[in-house]
Amino acid sequence: MLIPCYNERTTLAEIVRRVRAVDMGLEVEIVIVDDGSTDGSREVLDALERDGAARAFYLERNQGKGVAVQRARREATGDIMVVQDADLEYDPEELPRLLRPILTGRSKVVYGSRFLGEHKAMYFWHSVGNRFVTLFTNILYDTTLTDMETGYKMATADVMRRIKLTSPRWGFDPEITARILRTGARIYEVPISFTGREFYEGKKISWRDAFIVIATLLRCRFFA
Secondary structure (H helix, E strand, C coil): CEEEECCCCCCHHHHHHHHHHCCCCCCCCCEEEEECCCCCHHHHHHHHHHCCCCEEEEECCCCCHHHHHHHHHHHCCCCEEEECCCCCCCCHHHHHHHHHHHHCCCCCEEEEECCCCCECCCCHHHHHHHHHHHHHHHHHHCCCCCCCCCCCEEEEHHHHHHCCCCCCCCCHHHHHHHHHHHCCCCCEEEECCECCCCHHHCCCCCCCHHHHHHHHHHHHHHCC
16 A cells, blocks of 8 residues: 655544554555655654554655655555555545455456545535546546546556656646556546545645646657
């Protein structure tokens, strides 16, 4: 499990506890990369590592989710990798549902779709933006995803290690999707629940990030 973390002191220990509480039928390795946090997240990570609950790595300055996930990918040793945000928007109890298609050989890549499952109502323009960039992805890459921007992306280690990832920040989600699709793999979607944070709770994404997403999708499709 790959957990990028930036200023998530209040939720870090809880997300690790929730992951550990889920019976996945497999040994679980939690790799957390702190992306230059300044809120005390590192002290929480130190405690988690001392307890053997997670392996922690630290970036000296904030470089973005993409860089943190890339580092976590390099450090992970498992056969299946999944990105888990540290902010409690995604429920680890859903992880066995994502695992099932991989363990039964139906797919090597599984996404959890927020639009197929129950979810807390999103901000209207966030919902519009998510659906637009997903449609744009489907047109460019000849697929039928419902939620390209989902935070739950799971894949076998051979797929995750084979693809090239360079986007440092919010370009990570479109880049990993584009790279996977360029390999010819088809992404399997399963419904998941979603409890989105409010801005006062620390939600970080804004409408401006949509331009990064579109530029990344175009770059991966036509120039790289």
